[in-house]
């Protein structure tokens with residue numbers, strides 16, 4: 385059956401909008417517009433069909449089946465090799481956002497960009513059972529993207545794109561009433577910690593290669609942790625002069641305790657030597673700070689010669 389209510393129309397059919405050879409464009413909603421945002425992301429055309437619906441629209445299983453995946457697409461297994469893609473049903477890790485994959489009878493349904501996946505891997509679902517809520521995860525405008533994978537050799541050609549066929553053939557009649565389910569509480573929410581890729585998508589409006597850069601501490605960072613790098617820098621600037629000052633203070637305290645111990649033990653107390661030690665320790669600490677430019681202080685240790 386239809387994965388969302390029939391009031392929401394299909395706005396990007398299967399096989400439409402081939403991006404191969406299309407130049408980037410600033411004209412909204414043209415193929416070139418999406419090429420500018422996402423690159424040559426669907427050279428053979430749309431591998432599924434898009435249904436424009438607001439975030440939070442209930443999404444239903446197109447047929448009965450078993451849930452194979454219900455989580456962020458960025459967590460899907462496999463690397464960028466062909467074998468890696470096969471492991472994850474030829475899904476591009478960054479793009480589908482929260483995605484639910486269901487093994488139906490003889491084909492696999494993919495439900496992408498969800499705001500919430502309310503099923504878990506291994507769950508059995510009935511046709512029309514609510515499996516989550518639509519959304520715009522993966523850095524897209526809110527819509528439901530559904531796919532019907534029928535060929536696990538992931539063939540393109542002969543009407544298939546990466547083994548996908550037109551999912552609309554499984555929409556059937558709208559006669560089967562959706563069987564609403566209470567949504568199970570699961571720890572998959574909008575406010576989950578975002579991965580660097582998800583942050584990248586959120587910042588730059590689409591998926592792409594995560595860009596590494598050297599932060600202030602020389603570590604490799606993703607743009608998503610830029611805030612963390614800035615915090616590192618601020619903390620370092622604040623903490624260095626404090627550390628110098630504490631070192632100087634500590635040295636003075638050690639000297640005073642040593643002197644007090646000597647007095648308490650009846651040893652002769654050399655005031656000049658003590659004060660010289662205090663001054664030297666304080667100056668050494670501050671001098672190190674002045675040398676690397678983190679401290680500017682006028683030092684005047686009382687009792688110095």
Ligand SMILES: [Zn+2]
Nearest residue numbers: 432433434529
């Ligand atoms: Zn789509």
